[in-house]
Amino acid sequence: MSIFKAVVGLSLLLSGLSAFAVDREGIEKSVQLKDGSTVHVFKDGKMAMEDKLGRPYRMKPGQMMQTTDSQSMAMQGDEVARLSNGQRAHMRP
Numbered sequence: 001m002s003i004f005k006a007v008v009g010l011s012l013l014l015s016g017l018s019a020f021a022v023d024r025e026g027i028e029k030s031v032q033l034k035d036g037s038t039v040h041v042f043k044d045g046k047m048a049m050e051d052k053l054g055r056p057y058r059m060k061p062g063q064m065m066q067t068t069d070s071q072s073m074a075m076q077g078d079e080v081a082r083l084s085n086g087q088r089a090h091m092r093p
């Protein structure tokens, strides 16, 4: 849906203004969770977790997550290395 994509695009734009800078190439969308953390969904459907302080953390595949709009989603994969690699790339001087 184009409206949905516009909303996701806007939220990516807004979150891009925060201190958190990750290499967003390969990240299709990022969803806020009720506990304040964020799940990043890669183009291949795998996911990586980021806590409320912007640090990547591990989550078991299959674990359920609650989004801020009260939807449930199941964790796919655990791409924490992919996410932190992206972050490290941006920390180069």
Ligand SMILES: [Cu+2]
Pocket: 039, 047, 048, 049, 059, 063, 065, 075
């Ligand atoms: Cu997760």
